[in-house]
Ligand SMILES: CCCCCCCCC/C=C/C(=O)SCCNC(=O)CCNC(=O)[C@H](O)C(C)(C)COP(=O)(O)OP(=O)(O)OC[C@H]1O[C@@H](n2cnc3c(N)ncnc32)[C@H](O)[C@@H]1OP(=O)(O)O
């Protein structure tokens with residue numbers, strides 16, 4: 001599918017896309033950049049950022065990259081100041097960085113739980129607070145978009161990320177209300193299962209179960225998520241705030257990744 005958006009849509013904007021070095025984040029950074037935004041991306045791995053930067057620059061996009069772990073508030077503050085210096089204050093923030101690993105609730109260790117909650121909930125809040133207070137609230141202008149996951153019916157098999165993403169969904173609503181007075185809109189996207197560098201690390205048999213349990217009978221693409229992200233960060237969505245938009249081929253309405261065994265009659 002081609003791009004339905006006007007080429008100059010984001011002229012004059014600076015967009016931060018966390019985790020913009022790969023997968024869904026890179027697709028969003030590419031699309032916002034091709035529509036005129038200056039783009040700042042971060043991640044933990046310098047090499048990944050360098051490769052992504054080369055791809056973006058080749059497309060004529062002005063890019064700033066820096067290594068930053070979103071779980072560390074001091075690194076976040078340094079990154080956000082660096083963006084202002086390199087590209088000007090951010091008008092768009094896409095909190096895309098995150099991730100987890102499949103595990104049953106019985107097996108998750110305290111360190112594993114903490115790693116996932118810090119990554120997805122704490123990191124998203126630290127980044128949001130820094131960008132809003134340093135760039136958006138003073139300018140009385142901003143769009144924040146949080147990438148979460150399909151947590152409508154819990155997240156069996158990934159209890160840690162389900163809890164963390166539900167937290168982000170709730171902070172999306174809270175900040176939409178608190179920051180409406182500053183002309184800062186806050187929304188979330190809940191992708192179903194998307195074929196990406198992220199899911200390439202998952203066992204293929206798990207992804208095949210997900211495909212079968214999706215009414216559309218396929219996985220989504222990072223570009224499809226990027227189209228929705230473009231709409232939600234554009235002026236076309238200026239009266240949309242506090243909402244979570246599902247993009248999942250109908251998966252949240254039907255099907256199940258988690259087969260429930262019948263009770264053991266011996267127990
Ligand atoms: C089922 C339904 C499917 C449904 C079908 C599939 C649906 C997919 C939907 C979603 C897809 C995606 O999100 S795709 C995106 C995937 N991308 C990512 O996940 C990338 C980012 N993720 C990460 O970096 C890591 O997963 C994360 C743990 C969050 C952070 O890593 P860190 O390096 O900071 O943490 P570490 O130091 O490595 O680990 C800290 C602890 O975490 C635990 N830990 C880390 N990796 C672990 C692992 N693979 N298995 C067990 N435990 C692990 C250990 O207890 C570690 O403690 P010790 O052992 O004591 O050290």
Ligand SMILES: NC(=O)C1=CN([C@@H]2O[C@H](COP(=O)(O)OP(=O)(O)OC[C@H]3O[C@@H](n4cnc5c(N)ncnc54)[C@H](OP(=O)(O)O)[C@@H]3O)[C@@H](O)[C@H]2O)C=CC1
Nearest residue numbers: 019022023024043044045069070097098193194196197198
């Ligand atoms: N693909 C899917 O099916 C789905 C994905 N999602 C979510 O969408 C987002 C993008 O996923 P996807 O593109 O598929 O997967 P990727 O693993 O390719 O993307 C995750 C990105 O986040 C960065 N990242 C992770 N943790 C941190 C951190 N602590 N600090 C800074 N950067 C970090 C990674 O870079 P680096 O490793 O260099 O730090 C990487 O670029 C993730 O939040 C994911 O959980 C949600 C639902 C479904």
